Amino acid sequence: MHGASGRGGSRNYDRLRLLVQAGAFALLVATPVLNAHFHISFLQGWFQSFSIGHLWFVSPLEGIESILTSRTIYIPLLVGMVPTLLVALLLGRVFCGWICPIHFFSDLSDRTIRLFKGRRILRDRLLLPGSLLWASLVGELLLAMILGAPIFVFLSPPGLVGRELMMLVIFHTLVLEGVVVAVVLAMNLVTRRMFCRYFCPLGALLALIGSRRRLTVSLDREGCTGCGRCGRICPLGLDPATGGGEDPRCWNCGACVAGCAQGALRFRWSSRR
């Protein structure tokens, strides 16, 4: 099945992603405004827990950590984790690729840098072993259990962004831990999405859950000219041309799909893997 419809159509993924990211970010700003200034609590929270009316989402990492460290189980918490787990199970790290404000900021800054430097693709200066990602997840969970307190407080940048926005909107101030967000973004200067690639425990967990996901990026070998462009485009440094699209760490952002001049890459939904 040839889904890719040539260059014009597939480039839309970049624009679509930007739109979705901006929408998600707007929601993040709107939520505290609506809550604090209009007392409308239909939308609530941010990426640690978000609710739309009575539908609750709870981030799997925070949920699991809360269960592990407190050693208690609260049914509404589990119920809240079901939708997010399902999404990860089926679609993998789409949260990272399409919603996470860190990726949004990074995408924006990439675009800005490209605007100034005129270079289409940015370079990665430091490459580390990919397995670091798993280590950071295990490390965080272990440390949290040793301390008996969750560590994602400081190591979940998307949550921090939400908190800072809320502080800004409701209390007109920022809090200290926002520095973490700045550091994470600064790491992009060394290597694109350095934190997302090697350190983000949430990303690691979503990748783990989505390692057998249904949605992947697949390569049409006949169309591929082996130009290697998709590998350079991939913000995570994966190479879709050599199966990177099925790597657990791939976040289905579609940058490679959009970037392939030949239209040889496309999203694929497989009913079972």
Added chain:
Amino acid sequence: MGLSRREFIKRTAALTAASCAGVSLTLPQAEEAQAFDADEWVRGSCRLCGVGCRVELGVKNGRPVALRGVPDSKTNFGYLCMKGMLFYKLMGHPDRLTKPLYRKSKKDKFKEISWDEALDIAAREFAKAVKTHGSDSVAYYGSGQALTEETYLFQKVMRGGLRTNNVEGNPRLCMASAVGGYLTSFGADEPIGSYADIEQATCFFLIGSNMAEAHPVLFRRVMRRKLDNKDAVKVINADPRISPTSRVADLHLQFEPGTDLALLNAMAYVIIEEGLYDEKFIGQYTTFRMGKKEEVSFEEYRSFLRDYTPERAAAICKGNITPDKIRTAARWFAKSNATMSMWTMGINQRKRGVWANNLIHNLHIITGQLMKPGADSFSLTGQPNACGGVREGGGLCHILPGHRLVKKDKLRHQVEDLWGIPRGRIPAKPGYHTMAMFTAVNQGKIKAIWINCTSPAQSLPNADLYRKGMAREDLFMVVTDIFPTKTTELANLVLPTAFHFEKTGVYGCTERRSQLTWKAVDPPGEAKPEVWIVREWALRLAKELDDPVIAKCVAPFVGKEEQYELPEAIWNEYTQKLTKGRDNDLRGATYRVLRQRPDGVQWPAPTEEWALKGGTYKKFVRGMDPLADEHAKDEKPYQFYGPAHPDKKLWIWLRPHKGPEEMPDAEFPFYLSTGRVIDQWHTASMTGRIPELMRANPYAYVEVNPRDAKRLGISPGDMILVESRRGRNLLPAKVYEGPVEGMVFVYWYDQHEDRLINRVTKDAFDPGSKEPEFKICACRIKRVSGPKVLKPYLASITT
């Protein structure tokens, strides 16, 4: 780190043991927070409510540092409420007005001017109005918070100088009905007894008064009396709202607003039918009246009361009233050794406030619960000098100093003679009463008005209507005050005045007690005492109008130093000349005596000798009241010599039940009532500026009965629209078993436009006392939203 429960119990155990032994534990919190070492403690009375607590202001390096009570004082036994304890903070307050401010048009911004310019402008504008529109186009609107000397001098200049009786004051809004009640029932204004009766009473009848919050220190005495004699003393509280006052009550009569007259008549019915009345007292000292000239018999009174059987009254009153409760109340009232009634705005601020007062007096007269120790019909006032300055000093349109009526030629001429001005100078017709005065302002009939120490823009009922008038460009409005208010927002000329303890003068509290407050600190900036302002203004007026009589009005005071000599000279003229031979004879209460007597003097006090003993504890009793002896025509122990009753008797009035002016209906189904909270006072221009008090009550809210709240889906904190035919407010809700079902209650101190409840209240008034019916009108309520974060608001001035 929390304290464990066990530690907490141990701590409590230790603290309890320590307080039993009087040991001060050296716990971190127990350390003395404030060790005031004032250089000097200056005696005076409290600036706020009508109780008249004696206070001492601590002064250090010329600055006020603390206020304290003095245990041996006669009014408050050393107790103060938080308002009284903290008002010294207003003396150096940054919001104080410190310079005269003027603007030609009310649209302009204010600019600072000198006192010379300010007084010239004030004199020119008043003179212009008099010259072009006549004497009655100018008016003075004063306050029960102004010193007696101030009210007296203002009204002297207005009446004797400007030839108008347009002299009014906010006591019209607060106790005019009580004045009417006392005059019609007893023939003389002001209560017969004193606070000292509280310690002798065995039954208290508290009606239409949330005494616990409005007069907290006096309420403490009632409570002490009750709690020290739990079984012997009964307390009856009658009020449509359950308030902190109801707490000590043995019986709480919760009726629907505006049904009080039926309740009071029904109590009288029970007393007559059960033979609980004092036949001898009635026979000797009373007559029954239908009208001023229409005397009726006891039998007629009895048959009149048959319309008010407890059963009928209970059906009118509704709430929790049952025939049995009315009977119990009446029996307790009549059978106790000594019954003392106390009431305030709930009775006075009624369309039939005078009648309601009469009916309370009736109960006392028919049962003889009046002249003996502990028995009295005692009206409470809200302001520190409503009794002293305004009622006694001639601060209302129909009265002259010394309880003289304007319309009596003889009394008017007496005043003219005493002032040394030509007869006929004071017009024979009373001026505009408050509501008529502001209606005249609306109609453009008044061209210049002087508002002193009060904020009618907030305190008048149906405030929006009258604010329109005050905002007229053709009205020149002078406001003298210490802080910006809702009224200074509408003024042309704002004059900064000295505050309590920044000037010298006398306050007369509820129990006929005059107390002198001596200047202790300097006023801030260019603020001046009012007496100086009036004197200087009058001298300029005399020039503008080329009228030597105006100058004559202030001639005795010219050249006097304004902090001490000037008020003393005014006080001397008022007491020595104007109260001589009157029922409020204050000749003995000279400054010399008042300085000597820490608790002041209760009139009648015709001689210094009598005044030095404290004056008169109970009026009309021979041997206790020197005037009773002087006026005695027979051997009876009581002599009712009051000036209003030529027959020298007490009058029992036949007053039918009459409901409020505006009743709830399908469109506006709720009763709205307003009142006070302990930490805020009146329009909050003072208490709102004391952070400790403002924090406790930053904004007003609407109290809703839980059953009404449930029906309307109102939760605590929800924003509620309170709307009447006149205006609307948006207030947070307090769901509270306070107001009776079908009634809502709002505190009226809040200055914010959304919460200024007098925009909603009704301006109907008692045809007798002309006091408005603040306490009852019809409104509707609607939930608008959930809780909102609200900010406190105080009016300010932009220059």
Added chain:
Amino acid sequence: MVMALTPAAGVQGSLLDSPVGVNLLRPPGAVEEELFPAKCIRCGRCVEVCPYRSIVPLDARYGVHAGTPAVFVAKIPCYLCMKCVEVCPTGTLRRIALKETRMGLAEIDKHVCVTWRDEGLCRTCYNVCPLKEEAIKLDELRPYIVEEACTGCGICVHGCPVAGERGRKAVNIHPIYSTRQGRG
């Protein structure tokens, strides 16, 4: 030997210590402090839903408690609207009713309170108490706390016009139920 009875409020021992102290409390329905930082996922929904801005997220100075909700009652007390307990996704704030709330226990310091010192008549705490006549009653006009009914909301602390030592008032909330020991 005379000993100080209460530890100072909010003094940070280590980054793991609970920040809860006198007049610094958790929102209604909070689980015990031993569990709180572990269970709370710092989603901020209680902060957002609080219409009075009583609930404030703690910052990094409070160590692992950063992001957890707290109420500084002397600044803005809890008005017991009970909205926060409804939205907590983790059960860190349990869904309890208004009257079951036990954020702490108010205690009137009789050595600071002007009414108890016999210097004045103040009833602000009684007046502002949402459970007037239940949680604060008057004994001859002197306010006292009914331990069984006090929710520890802190409205009395906020209203109290009398300042004691070190930011305390004449009435203060002691978080005596915040620990397992306190609840036991």
Added chain:
Amino acid sequence: MPIGGFVITVTPSKGQQAVRALSALDGVEVYGSGGDGEVIAVLETGTSKDMERLVDRISAMDFVASVSLAYLNAEDEMLQQ
């Protein structure tokens, strides 16, 4: 586990000595003392019987004039019964 708040009146001249001796007793915590020889102490014992015994013991000390109870919390014990 009853907890009691006590006012122990001691010979004023022996205040310091009394406080030292009382503090040394098991289950007694001295919280403060007044100038006229009042010592504020909290007694915490296992049972009410123990409390009585401890009070008797304190009363028997030669500088103690009287021991009076001001506050007693014995709810734990009541719950057990």
